[in-house]
Amino acid sequence: MLSFFNTIAAVLTCSPDLVVENDYGNTTAVVSFIGASAFDNSGDTLSVTCDPPSNSTFPEGETAVTCSATDGSGNVGTCNFTITVQDSIPPVVSCPADIVVEYDYGNTSAMVEFSGESVTDNSGAILSVTCDPPSNSTFWDGEHVVTCSATDGAGNTGTCNFTITVQDTTRPVLTCPANMTVEYDDGNTTAVVEFGGESATDNSGETILVTCSPPSNSTFSSGNNVVTCSGSDTSGNTGSCNFTIDVHDTQKPDVTCPTDITVEYDYGNSTAVVEFSGESATDNSGEILTVTCDLPSNSTFSDGVNVVTCSATDASSNTGTCNFTITVQDTQEPLVQCPSDITVEYDYGNTTAVVEFSGESVTDNSGEILSVTCDPPSNSTFADGETVVTCTATDTSGNVGTCNFTITVQDTTNPVVTCPADITVEYDYGNTTAVVEFSGESVTDNSGEILSVTCDPPSNSTFGDGENVVTCSATDAAGNVGTCNFTITVQGIITSTQ
Structure with a gap:
């Protein structure tokens, strides 16, 4: 009898070679794959195993994967494929926003400092960014492209660009004379006015010519006249300033105030009704003017310094003023009344005496209700002889009133x-x-x-x-x-x- 043995191994078909990127933040990758399929002459469905298996962590570079299947006769079929783990992703470089700067003062260039360039990489490595030209370089007039780059450990280089534009858009800074107010020329309603002091500075450092319209020594009409001064730099930037020449009657009336007044409180109040007079005014126009004071005579003035402003206005609306002060104060000390002098005998068995007294009182011009304190106080122990007791009261203005009386402790009792x-x-x-x-x-x-x-x-x-x-x-x-x-x-x- 003849025996037949199956010696034919299964035929395995492997997955194609795989190329994958590093897992983010690593130089390895966890790779999932199908592996291989197997066909056997026996018709059996065979189990395929791969080494390393799917979902293993693969190191950077090429790794060979071998898949195999064994049929019922012990025949083993195999196939191979490779998994390549690599980093081909360049770093992501972020640039600062575009920068526009003015010339450095007195130059047509600018030294520009910038910051904010940054980089991230899929490897998770901390990379440095270099920019060309670097921060704090001198950039000339116009637009300059700055390229910032970073290279990771796999040699991948990422870049970004931004522009630095150096320009002159700054107008010259003009300084005009201060506004002027002049009187009419004698017999006219106009005035010939001379002025000077207009000037210009520019960020380029140029010397700028300033012209004014109307020019100095022109004849200016009554009222407000606007003078415009201007100057241009070589970049075509024009600066200007204005000032006014006001031709009219600007002389204020001369107002005379009463002298400063200091008064005490009205009794029972911390205010005072004050009457004053003597305010007057004269004017170059010869007008007879009325003087008014913002706090008129016979007003009630509060405690402290009250500023009174008196004013007079002429026909040209020129207002002259003067000030004086009305100071309402309390310099009056409270009126303190003490008890009469007291003479007492020793307390029995002592050379001192505990003395009770009363009757001290106080009144004040402010009308305040004040308290009186005595030193030593009532019911103190008084030594032999005369002791001066001082009673005091203080009002809210800090005025202190005092009175004194004596307590005489003596021994007039015969043994x-x-x-x-x-x-x-x-x-x-x-x-x-x-x-x-x-x-x-x-x-x-x-x-x-x-x-x-x-x-x-x-x-x-x-x-x-x-x-x-x-x-x-x-x-x-x-x-x-x-x-x-x-x-x-x-x-x-x-x-x-x-």
């Missing part, structure tokens, strides 16, 4: 001296006198001081026959003296009565 009881003694043996010892005298004082008592005659003195008055006394620190008396009676034998 209280207590004497021993009266004593009766017999003669000393063989005498008609007696040496008598006594004690018990004492003293208290409102100051709380500890005082000593002296008696006259003192204890242990010799007392004569009969009644002897002994006076005991004590003096405090304020010099107040307290006394008491008792008697010592010296006599013969004392008999007792039943």
